[in-house]
Amino acid sequence: MKTLLAFSIPLLLISLVWSGYLEYDQDVLIPQDWTRVGRVDPTEELELTFALKQQNVHLLEEKLKLVSDPDSAQYGKHLTLEEVASLVHPSELTQKVVRHWLHSHGITNCLTIRTQDFLQCKMTAEVAETLLPGSRFHRYVRDSHSIVRSSAPYSVHDDVHQHLDFVGGLHRLPPKGQDLSKKPQQHKAGLHLGVTPAVLRTRYNLTAADVGSTQNNSQAVAQVRSPTLSVHDEASMFLEQYYHPADLAEFMNMFGRTFQHLSQVERVVGTQGAGKAGLEASLDVEYIMSTGANISTWVFTNPGRHESQEPFLQWMVLLSNMSDLPWVHTISYGDDEDSLSTAYMMRINTEFMKAGVRGISLLFASGDSGAGCKHMGKQQNSFRPSFPASSPYVTTVGGTSFKNPFKVTYEVTDYISGGGFSNVFGMPDYQASAVKGYLKTVEATLPPPSYFNTSGRAYPDMAALSDNYWVVSNRVPIPWVSGTSASTPVVGGMLSLINGQRLLKGLPTLGFLNPRLYKLKGQALFDVTEGCHLSCLDEQVQGKGFCAAPSWDPVTGWGTPNYPALLAALLAE
Numbered sequence: 001m002k003t004l005l006a007f008s009i010p011l012l013l014i015s016l017v018w019s020g021y022l023e024y025d026q027d028v029l030i031p032q033d034w035t036r037v038g039r040v041d042p043t044e045e046l047e048l049t050f051a052l053k054q055q056n057v058h059l060l061e062e063k064l065k066l067v068s069d070p071d072s073a074q075y076g077k078h079l080t081l082e083e084v085a086s087l088v089h090p091s092e093l094t095q096k097v098v099r100h101w102l103h104s105h106g107i108t109n110c111l112t113i114r115t116q117d118f119l120q121c122k123m124t125a126e127v128a129e130t131l132l133p134g135s136r137f138h139r140y141v142r143d144s145h146s147i148v149r150s151s152a153p154y155s156v157h158d159d160v161h162q163h164l165d166f167v168g169g170l171h172r173l174p175p176k177g178q179d180l181s182k183k184p185q186q187h188k189a190g191l192h193l194g195v196t197p198a199v200l201r202t203r204y205n206l207t208a209a210d211v212g213s214t215q216n217n218s219q220a221v222a223q224v225r226s227p228t229l230s231v232h233d234e235a236s237m238f239l240e241q242y243y244h245p246a247d248l249a250e251f252m253n254m255f256g257r258t259f260q261h262l263s264q265v266e267r268v269v270g271t272q273g274a275g276k277a278g279l280e281a282s283l284d285v286e287y288i289m290s291t292g293a294n295i296s297t298w299v300f301t302n303p304g305r306h307e308s309q310e311p312f313l314q315w316m317v318l319l320s321n322m323s324d325l326p327w328v329h330t331i332s333y334g335d336d337e338d339s340l341s342t343a344y345m346m347r348i349n350t351e352f353m354k355a356g357v358r359g360i361s362l363l364f365a366s367g368d369s370g371a372g373c374k375h376m377g378k379q380q381n382s383f384r385p386s387f388p389a390s391s392p393y394v395t396t397v398g399g400t401s402f403k404n405p406f407k408v409t410y411e412v413t414d415y416i417s418g419g420g421f422s423n424v425f426g427m428p429d430y431q432a433s434a435v436k437g438y439l440k441t442v443e444a445t446l447p448p449p450s451y452f453n454t455s456g457r458a459y460p461d462m463a464a465l466s467d468n469y470w471v472v473s474n475r476v477p478i479p480w481v482s483g484t485s486a487s488t489p490v491v492g493g494m495l496s497l498i499n500g501q502r503l504l505k506g507l508p509t510l511g512f513l514n515p516r517l518y519k520l521k522g523q524a525l526f527d528v529t530e531g532c533h534l535s536c537l538d539e540q541v542q543g544k545g546f547c548a549a550p551s552w553d554p555v556t557g558w559g560t561p562n563y564p565a566l567l568a569a570l571l572a573e
Helices: 057-068 081-088 092-103 125-131 197-203 245-255 279-291 311-319 342-356 429-441 484-504 514-519 563-571
Strands: 011-014 023-025 028-030 035-039 045-052 110-112 118-124 137-142 145-150 154-157 164-168 218-223 267-269 296-301 328-331 361-365 395-402 411-413 420-426 456-459 462-465 469-473 476-481 532-534 544-547
Touching: 045 092, 045 125, 045 311, 057 081, 057 342, 057 514, 081 342, 092 118, 118 125, 125 137, 154 164, 164 342, 197 279, 197 462, 218 279, 218 484, 245 279, 245 469, 279 296, 279 469, 279 476, 279 484, 311 342, 328 484, 342 361, 342 420, 361 484, 395 484, 429 456, 429 514, 462 484, 484 563
Parallel strands: 218 296, 218 328, 267 296, 328 361, 361 395, 395 462
Antiparallel strands: 011 154, 023 028, 035 137, 045 118, 045 164, 110 118, 137 145, 395 411, 420 456, 469 476, 532 544
16 A cells, blocks of 8 residues: 655645744744743653544535524524534545554554544654654743643645644643733722622613523533643633632522522533632633523533643534533633634634534633734734634624623723634625624724724624623632623523523524624614723824724624513524
8 A cells, every 4th residue: 555654745834833922932933921841751642633624614604504594494403413424524535544644653542523523642742743744842831830832833744734624732822811800999888899690680681580491401611721821811711720619609609699590510521620719710600600590501621631732622622522512602712813823713613613503602702802912013013803703603702891880880892802803704794784884884983994804704793791790719709800701601691591491482592693693783782882992002093992883893792682682582483
């Protein structure tokens, strides 16, 4: 048999290098807060993920459009995991070529998944460097945590490259995030002093009766934390922090007495760590379970077996390998678009589509950096969109604040709320009219056109309060916690309640929400029309990004939920 690995075959370089705020280190850009401490031992075991090329991705996208469009005869006719696998699984040739390539290097300890489009393989660092010419694995440390990554681009033979989307576990080194806490403001007597479940229920018009009541409904938060990281903001959610059951019980005891609720997570997928509870992990669970109250809730957390694992990718692989999944997932993870390869993002988009056609709703936080900023040195700066927030196949949630932070008043923009326009993905049809309307309405006050891509996928799609939350973490009530990682589980909980009511009526779950959301044209949401978010601190824009406006805008989307009106609108067949 002719080997596919003869070195006479030309090599095709797949570069996954980072850019922007990072610096070069032996051909690959490494975040400045990570310190390289040396090459890993050649015998050290790594686990790499091979994303095999899928078939019929264009048919998958067409199917997603049909099952997500309320005007389609196929609306809500979702596929099973088996049907998705049958549609997109890699060709026999692709599977044969990749497996032969791995076997010829002695790599046989591999696991596949039900859709057969990911292989997770264990091998030594020495074998990995031979398999992927150019790769050089080092250990990097930050604070007390370490991670193993390659310090250089890798390559694969051309005949193999055409069967692979990417290899995971080489280059993704997230930047250090920010603290979720804000400094307390001056308290005023007799007024609410922070956002709690009761405040959210008052603002969004949920009554004590608005709780889950069906057995076949569930929701999830993804806390697939890396064994390498510490405290964070939206830019890299998958960190080493965990929720503690005792914190959830204490939170519900303090803040959940006025409505029926559950005080325990139904299922943990993965392995919880033994360290201290993380603030964000506590926030995620406490607010999806107090908004989507009395609904079975899962937590996805990273088993963390190998320093070479990428936790977000591990979570995506799990979604493609489980037939029984919650209907709503909320995730507070993001990276700068320009720090990721297009091939990687396109494949992740396909995974999002696979979830959507199964009737699963994926909600991502829009981020806490406003429009973002890519500093170009002597050249003009530009805004910096975030992924997966910029994916056309997820619902992205921005953030708001109360106009008066001490009263349940109307909402204005939270200045940190992430939003903008993708530089990679085109504007999807479902939002074209709304976004073009915004651009026309505020044309005179828009940032310079060189700062953003007017034809890109625009986000967020909707929003909720993201400012001054109470959280219980390590048995201590903590005030003034902020970020779109707060608003996202709140919206997710409400969508879970609506799913429950749809299931009671014999209707399918909401699935990919955006086509239906945009057809509502703001109906059933509180429009947010005041405030701007932050951006580049330069002479051109002076720290000002986009601003809220009537109807849709790239800071708060269509606005925040008016629950009873949204329930009525989304219950209509």
